[in-house]
Amino acid sequence: MIAEAGLAALWLGAALCALQLVAAGLAVRGQDALAGIVRPVAVAQAALTALAFALLILLFVRVDLSVALVFENDHSAKPFLYRFAAAWGNHEGSMLMWVAILTVAGAAVALFERKLEERTLLATLGGQAAIGLGFYAFLLFASNPFARLFPVPPEGRGLNPLLQDPGLAFHPPTLYLGYVGLSVAFSFAIGALLTRDVGPAFARAMRPWVLGAWIFLTIGITAGSYWAYYELGWGGWWFWDPVENASLMPWLAATALLHSVTVLATRDGLRAWTLMLAVLAFSMSMIGTFLVRSGILTSVHAFAVDPRRGSFLLALLFIYIGGALALFGARVGTVREGSRFDPISREAGLVANNLLLSAILGIVLVGTLYPLLVEAATGTKLSVGPPYFNAAAGPLALILVAIMAAGPLLRWRRDNLKPLARRIAPAAILALAVLAAVKLAAPTIHILSLLGLSLAAGLALASVAPLWKRNLLRTPLFVWGMVVAHLGVAVSLAGMACDSSFTVEKLVAARVGERVAVGPYSITLDAIDPTFAENWQALQATLLVRRGEGDTLTLTPQARAYWAPPTETSETAIHTALDGQLYTVIGKQAADGRWQLRLWWKPFVTLIWAGGALIALGGALALVGRVWRGRRKPAEQWL
Amino acid sequence: MTRLFLALALIAAPVLADSDMPPAPLADTQLPDPRQEAQAQALMETIRCLVCQGQSIADSNAELAGDMRAMVRQRIAAGEKPAAIRAWLVRRYGSWVTYDPPLDRVTWILWAAPILFLGIGLWIARSSFRRRRA
Amino acid sequence: MKQTVRWAPLVLFILLGSAMTYGLAKPDSTNIRSKMIGASVPTFTLPPATAGLPGLASSDLAAGRPHLVNIFASWCVPCVAEAPQLKAIADAGVPVMGIAVRDRPEALQRFLARNGNPFRAIGADDASQVQMAMGSSGVPESFVVDGHGRILSQVIGPINPEDVAGIVAEVRAAR
Numbered sequence: 001m002i003a004e005a006g007l008a009a010l011w012l013g014a015a016l017c018a019l020q021l022v023a024a025g026l027a028v029r030g031q032d033a034l035a036g037i038v039r040p041v042a043v044a045q046a047a048l049t050a051l052a053f054a055l056l057i058l059l060f061v062r063v064d065l066s067v068a069l070v071f072e073n074d075h076s077a078k079p080f081l082y083r084f085a086a087a088w089g090n091h092e093g094s095m096l097m098w099v100a101i102l103t104v105a106g107a108a109v110a111l112f113e114r115k116l117e118e119r120t121l122l123a124t125l126g127g128q129a130a131i132g133l134g135f136y137a138f139l140l141f142a143s144n145p146f147a148r149l150f151p152v153p154p155e156g157r158g159l160n161p162l163l164q165d166p167g168l169a170f171h172p173p174t175l176y177l178g179y180v181g182l183s184v185a186f187s188f189a190i191g192a193l194l195t196r197d198v199g200p201a202f203a204r205a206m207r208p209w210v211l212g213a214w215i216f217l218t219i220g221i222t223a224g225s226y227w228a229y230y231e232l233g234w235g236g237w238w239f240w241d242p243v244e245n246a247s248l249m250p251w252l253a254a255t256a257l258l259h260s261v262t263v264l265a266t267r268d269g270l271r272a273w274t275l276m277l278a279v280l281a282f283s284m285s286m287i288g289t290f291l292v293r294s295g296i297l298t299s300v301h302a303f304a305v306d307p308r309r310g311s312f313l314l315a316l317l318f319i320y321i322g323g324a325l326a327l328f329g330a331r332v333g334t335v336r337e338g339s340r341f342d343p344i345s346r347e348a349g350l351v352a353n354n355l356l357l358s359a360i361l362g363i364v365l366v367g368t369l370y371p372l373l374v375e376a377a378t379g380t381k382l383s384v385g386p387p388y389f390n391a392a393a394g395p396l397a398l399i400l401v402a403i404m405a406a407g408p409l410l411r412w413r414r415d416n417l418k419p420l421a422r423r424i425a426p427a428a429i430l431a432l433a434v435l436a437a438v439k440l441a442a443p444t445i446h447i448l449s450l451l452g453l454s455l456a457a458g459l460a461l462a463s464v465a466p467l468w469k470r471n472l473l474r475t476p477l478f479v480w481g482m483v484v485a486h487l488g489v490a491v492s493l494a495g496m497a498c499d500s501s502f503t504v505e506k507l508v509a510a511r512v513g514e515r516v517a518v519g520p521y522s523i524t525l526d527a528i529d530p531t532f533a534e535n536w537q538a539l540q541a542t543l544l545v546r547r548g549e550g551d552t553l554t555l556t557p558q559a560r561a562y563w564a565p566p567t568e569t570s571e572t573a574i575h576t577a578l579d580g581q582l583y584t585v586i587g588k589q590a591a592d593g594r595w596q597l598r599l600w601w602k603p604f605v606t607l608i609w610a611g612g613a614l615i616a617l618g619g620a621l622a623l624v625g626r627v628w629r630g631r632r633k634p635a636e637q638w639l
Numbered sequence: 640m641t642r643l644f645l646a647l648a649l650i651a652a653p654v655l656a657d658s659d660m661p662p663a664p665l666a667d668t669q670l671p672d673p674r675q676e677a678q679a680q681a682l683m684e685t686i687r688c689l690v691c692q693g694q695s696i697a698d699s700n701a702e703l704a705g706d707m708r709a710m711v712r713q714r715i716a717a718g719e720k721p722a723a724i725r726a727w728l729v730r731r732y733g734s735w736v737t738y739d740p741p742l743d744r745v746t747w748i749l750w751a752a753p754i755l756f757l758g759i760g761l762w763i764a765r766s767s768f769r770r771r772r773a
Numbered sequence: 774m775k776q777t778v779r780w781a782p783l784v785l786f787i788l789l790g791s792a793m794t795y796g797l798a799k800p801d802s803t804n805i806r807s808k809m810i811g812a813s814v815p816t817f818t819l820p821p822a823t824a825g826l827p828g829l830a831s832s833d834l835a836a837g838r839p840h841l842v843n844i845f846a847s848w849c850v851p852c853v854a855e856a857p858q859l860k861a862i863a864d865a866g867v868p869v870m871g872i873a874v875r876d877r878p879e880a881l882q883r884f885l886a887r888n889g890n891p892f893r894a895i896g897a898d899d900a901s902q903v904q905m906a907m908g909s910s911g912v913p914e915s916f917v918v919d920g921h922g923r924i925l926s927q928v929i930g931p932i933n934p935e936d937v938a939g940i941v942a943e944v945r946a947a948r
Contacts, residue, residue: 234698296796299693310797325783340769359756366752376795385738392753507669591661658848658875663900689910706901731908733808
């Protein structure tokens with residue numbers, strides 16, 4: 001009953017979506033007969049898909065095995081949280097979540113967007129409906145989450161241990177809120193191209209939506225990186241894997257869009273860039289969805305591989321991205337040219353920012369798809385991995401960091417090099433000092449890490465500089481947001497540089513009782529004991545860890561074996577100190593009875609994710625600041 | 640759906656087809672010379688595991704990956720240069736086995752991409768700027 | 774905005790889309806072919822992997838007769854499936870030489886007892902060194918090697934019954 005209700009809700013939602021598209025389309029062309037129903041229909045549609053998603057979750061929590069999806073992905077022995085999360089830990093369920101977020105985002109625009117001109121708003125809602133229709137079709141015809149199973153099996157299959165983890169429970173929803181939230185920007189751009197209404201008002205209306213999606217994307221990527229770090233047992237936090245890149249590309253486009261929209265809002269410039277980036281960001285989201293689910297690229301993170309579904313998604317991509325880019329090509333010429341900028345100004349800094357982010361996005365896209373392109377053209381198989389991405393994108397990212405430091409210190413409209421130099425001098429001096437100090441202390445450090453550390457220091461100082469000599473309590477929240485977000489970048493960069501240069505790794509074959517030194521820690525293998533829980537058994541190592549004369553801690557990494565399905569995992573044991581993390585893994589037993597231990601001392605590695613959290617916090621501050629300000633001063637012309 | 644499990648299960652070691660033999664010496668033991676070990680580690684992080692879904696041999700639990708690590712360490716200890724070891728592997732498995740794509744007729748666009756993108760971007764952006772008045 | 778700039782994104786997307794279409798259309802092949810086909814077998818000497826059979830050296834493969842080299846292991850499940858085909862090939866007069874990867878003598882004995890022994894020699898490749906040197910990336914794999922020690926072809930995965938005749942013909946045609 002519940003499953004059928006869910007399916008019915010989806011069909012009804014799809015029908016309403018079609019209605020929304022027709023009504024909005026007519027309104028854009030000037031026939032306002034149905035214009036009044038667009039907003040209510042958008043909200044009703046969202047309510048229906050949200051209901052469908054809630055019903056799916058209910059089915060999973062109840063372990064209703066008559067539904068095929070529940071059978072495949074659920075199990076009565078799973079803890080409540082993971083039964084809940086299992087609803088989206090599979091292709092069909094996550095696509096339903098995708099569509100639900102899409103429609104809810106549209107409803108939010110319908111309910112809360114007040115600043116946009118009516119026709120443009122209706123065009124935007126029409127865009128959302130157009131996107132929705134294709135994905136409803138994908139869901140209903142190729143990925144039905146509510147399909148029944150007969151006869152009803154006695155128990156579910158879904159006890160995969162890797163999916164029973166808080167990281168994986170929360171990572172998809174945040175990521176999807178970001179991914180799919182960018183659809184609003186996409187629809188805004190389509191709306192603006194259709195009605196030719198591109199200007200500061202449009203930009204100010206679009207900005208909070210972009211910010212919101214971007215914040216979630218930042219959180220999702222940061223959380224995903226940390227989850228992979230502690231779960232996979234290799235101490236790595238980013239591998240330039242195709243699926244990871246698929247989440248990074250929308251983020252890069254959204255970051256550029258975020259900054260571009262500000263220029264459009266304040267100086268009515270970069271109109272074409274902003275429209276292009278808005279289209280690009282969600283296009284990257286859709287391409288990412290396709291890459292992850294189609295199986296054309298090999299990845300440890302890849303979802304269910306089904307070429308038939310892949311073809312459906314690819315067709316949707318051609319329609320939506322192709323359509324949007326064609327509309328862009330056709331209409332952008334008629335969008336009035338925005339103002340031009342002085343080459344030394346904050347606008348110029350933001351243009352440089354746009355350029356570099358777009359270049360990095362291009363590099364990641366090309367690098368990810370190059371093996372496919374080469375195989376298509378010549379038949380040879382290639383692999384493109386970290387050596388390429390680090391070498392190609394790294395230097396550009398460092399230049400971007402330098403621009404990030406100078407940008408906020410530049411004046412709008414027109415500035416001069418001498419006053420800029422004075423304002424940026426403290427940060428530059430600090431950067432040089434750090435460069436010299438690090439080079440002296442660690443002469444063999446890699447050049448990218450060396451520059452990364454010194455630029456991070458410079459950026460950290462430069463990012464708080466805008467607060468200098470200001471009344472802190474009267475500084476607008478969005479300025480705080482910028483400061484915190486840029487500071488977050490500096491922190492994260494410092495963490496990355498430290499991790500790649502100063503990590504100490506020890507692989508030892510240890511007997512019980514043996515002591516090993518790693519970094520500042522002395523570690524003794526005290527015991528190896530078998531241990532078990534309801535669905536796994538493990539060999540647990542007890543490690544006594546001591547730093548200098550401090551207290552002795554106990555760490556218990558495990559080598560775990562689940563039996564349904566039979567998988568072996570490594571449960572890392574991590575100790576977090578103020579200046580880094582001690583990361584421990586227990587491996588197999590060698591022929592002579594010694595145990596394989598992998599131990600890492602990673603100085604300041606937590607800064608990577610702390611920085612990511614700061615970036616998201618900065619975005620949140622800016623969002624609250626903008627929305628609040630918009631409420632207080634509706635007729636605002638200038639920042 | 641089983642494919643999802645299989646794909647994810649490869650992060651954990653597949654228990655089905657294992658040899659039960661202990662890992663090769665040097666598969667999981669570091670070289671005594673830290674500089675050589677660093678060289679070996681740097682190389683292993685850029686060699687692709689032949690039986691995995693997109694991992695380097697440094698990051699893989701697979702037995703063949705362990706044997707490849709042992710081979711890399713052995714050769715570095717014997718004085719061979721990382722580039723020579725990489726070339727040996729590429730000779731046998733093709734460019735697919737290295738995460739560091741070579742620079743040749745087929746890959747020059749890839750390596751030129753950063754400059755190309757920057758250049759194209761700058762050229763497009765120049766229309767956004769006006770001449771600076773004195 | 775100039776024409777080229779306006780339409781470039783669409784054109785680029787169509788290019789990318791074509792690559793992705795190709796990606797979907799192409800047959801899924803996760804197998805890595807050896808690039809040593811056409812080259813000489815690498816120099817190696819492997820000790821006997823189990824009692825009763827000699828070890829294998831590269832010189833044995835360049836002694837003037839073509840061989841079928843089968844890389845296998847007792848713990849390898851598809852190798853059991855291929856055993857009847859190997860027997861058929863050996864019965865047809867083709868010398869089948871084995872390379873056992875990461876294996877134990879006792880386990881091999883049990884495997885051969887259970888599945889038959891088509892091998893004239895089995896070399897013990899404990900650390901996959903020879904396997905790697907030949908460009909093989911898994912078990913089972915088979916290589917047809919000519920009388921001068923040149924690798925002529927590679928079979929990835931177990932030999933299917935319908936391929937037996939082809940392999941026998943290829944070995945016979947080789948010098």
